[in-house]
Amino acid sequence: MTGPLRVALLGCGTVGSAVLRLISEQSEDLAARIGRRVEVVGVAVRRPDHHPDVPADLLTTDAEALVTRDDVDLVVEVIGGIEPARTLLLAAFEAGKSVVSANKALLAEDGVALHAAAAKAGVDLYYEAAVAGAIPLLRPLRESLAGDQLRKVVGIVNGTTNYILSRMAETGAGFTEALAEATELGYAEADPTADVDGFDAASKAAILASLAFHTPVSASDVYREGISAVTATDVSRAAEIGCVVKLLAICERVAGSPDGADGDSVAVRVHPAMIPTSHPLAGVNGAFNAVYVEAEAAGQLMFYGQGAGGEPTASAVLGDLVAVARNRLAGAAGPAVTSYAGLPARPIAETPTRYHVSLDVADKPGVLAAVAHEFAEHGVSIATVRQDGHGDAATLVLVSHSAPDAALSATVEALQEMPAVRGVTSVLRVEGLT
Ligand SMILES: NC(=O)C1=CN([C@@H]2O[C@H](COP(=O)(O)OP(=O)(O)OC[C@H]3O[C@@H](n4cnc5c(N)ncnc54)[C@H](O)[C@@H]3O)[C@@H](O)[C@H]2O)C=CC1
Ligand SMILES: N[C@@H](CC=O)C(=O)O
Numbered sequence: 001m002t003g004p005l006r007v008a009l010l011g012c013g014t015v016g017s018a019v020l021r022l023i024s025e026q027s028e029d030l031a032a033r034i035g036r037r038v039e040v041v042g043v044a045v046r047r048p049d050h051h052p053d054v055p056a057d058l059l060t061t062d063a064e065a066l067v068t069r070d071d072v073d074l075v076v077e078v079i080g081g082i083e084p085a086r087t088l089l090l091a092a093f094e095a096g097k098s099v100v101s102a103n104k105a106l107l108a109e110d111g112v113a114l115h116a117a118a119a120k121a122g123v124d125l126y127y128e129a130a131v132a133g134a135i136p137l138l139r140p141l142r143e144s145l146a147g148d149q150l151r152k153v154v155g156i157v158n159g160t161t162n163y164i165l166s167r168m169a170e171t172g173a174g175f176t177e178a179l180a181e182a183t184e185l186g187y188a189e190a191d192p193t194a195d196v197d198g199f200d201a202a203s204k205a206a207i208l209a210s211l212a213f214h215t216p217v218s219a220s221d222v223y224r225e226g227i228s229a230v231t232a233t234d235v236s237r238a239a240e241i242g243c244v245v246k247l248l249a250i251c252e253r254v255a256g257s258p259d260g261a262d263g264d265s266v267a268v269r270v271h272p273a274m275i276p277t278s279h280p281l282a283g284v285n286g287a288f289n290a291v292y293v294e295a296e297a298a299g300q301l302m303f304y305g306q307g308a309g310g311e312p313t314a315s316a317v318l319g320d321l322v323a324v325a326r327n328r329l330a331g332a333a334g335p336a337v338t339s340y341a342g343l344p345a346r347p348i349a350e351t352p353t354r355y356h357v358s359l360d361v362a363d364k365p366g367v368l369a370a371v372a373h374e375f376a377e378h379g380v381s382i383a384t385v386r387q388d389g390h391g392d393a394a395t396l397v398l399v400s401h402s403a404p405d406a407a408l409s410a411t412v413e414a415l416q417e418m419p420a421v422r423g424v425t426s427v428l429r430v431e432g433l434t
């Protein structure tokens with residue numbers, strides 16, 4: 001093969017249009033880096049009349065025909081969603097084409113089958129853009145850290161929710177007000193459900209856990225809570241104990257299996273949590289993303305940068321494009337994604353967590369003892385307790401030690417029923433406290 005590497009681009013929205021522009025603007029450098037020119041030979045779109053900047057002879061509405069064309073060497077999929085993206089990727093593999101995708105929803109739902117199809121065809125499936133946009137993260141996990149044992153991956157992987165929580169902390173705004181601001185600035189989608197309710201972060205967590213622990217993890221294995229219930233009180237209570245509230249994607253290798261068998265399991269969860277301001281993730285503000293990794297030999301690592309937006313995401317897509325192009329010219333596929341460990345998923349109920357609980361109580365003899373009794377009844381140890389105010393307007397703020405999440409949530413339910421407790425005003429999990 002001596003001619004250019006011919007690329008089919010599927011989708012030309014926020015990311016696709018930036019990919020197309022960067023391929024054109026950087027064509028000389030890409031050719032020098034790859035050793036062959038890159039030429040986009042087709043762009044699949046839904047509405048050709050919506051793309052006046054794309055040469056009309058490149059546009060097609062028949063994505064399926066485009067991916068299997070003989071004059072296509074590589075496919076870039078940036079349409080998103082499950083179908084028709086899945087069918088298009090499988091058709092591309094079957095036709096012997098490597099694929100670069102940014103599609104976290106698809107990879108989190110069906111990553112194992114897609115990797116198997118790519119491996120069977122001897123081609124590549126790369127998707128650096130799917131998690132934390134521009135940040136080089138998946139290839140470091142797949143390649144640079146392939147000789148180490150990862151224990152924990154904790155990330156702020158959704159820019160929209162991080163922007164909202166950052167504004168709540170900076171301005172004291174409530175969730176609704178901060179969401180309106182994020183929408184006005186174009187961070188949140190018209191329908192922000194996937195971001196706000198944690199679906200986007202859960203897909204990313206599944207991908208991270210699969211790569212980190214060499215185990216198939218899908219979005220349905222991920223416990224998920226979004227940020228719509230986070231209140232200004234939660235944010236100010238966090239500040240009082242030297243913490244900030246972040247939506248975290250937490251992937252952990254935990255000793256013991258859910259069925260009581262020996263061996264480790266994998267606990268993957270997305271939820272808002274308080275983290276101390278000294279934690280490496282606490283200073284990640286606005287729409288930025290960051291991922292913190294703990295590995296046995298490497299120790300602690302931190303990856304930081306822009307997790308969204310056309311150009312940052314296109315940067316990751318182009319990095320993958322260069323990698324798969326080089327592999328193709330070398331006549332080889334890149335390193336396979338392994339899932340040999342097959343660790344079982346640990347349900348949230350059995351995952352060790354810590355809670356911060358804030359209660360309105362009457363400051364009367366015996367109330368603190370009764371509250372402490374409920375914690376003890378559920379086998380939960382208290383790490384710290386503080387009382388603010390007195391008389392009828394007292395507040396008790398407790399932070400637990402680590403306990404199974406089910407024991408902690410049962411404790412909170414029991415506290416809500418206690419006559420001495422007027423109200424449970426804030427409940428959030430806590431991460432990273434010593
Ligand atoms: N926008 C961002 O900041 C990031 C996006 N991603 C991922 O990148 C992918 C693309 O996202 P965006 O560009 O933001 O979405 P978008 O909605 O702006 O663009 C998607 C485009 O694909 C087109 N499309 C949909 N179905 C099609 C079909 N059957 N045939 C041809 N075209 C079709 C749509 O008309 C649209 O123009 C998604 O998987 C998304 O999750 C990943 C990281 C960041
Ligand atoms: N909606 C996502 C965009 C990238 O994945 C976010 O807000 O981070």
Ligand code: NA
Nearest residue numbers: 128131133135
């Ligand atoms: Na990335």
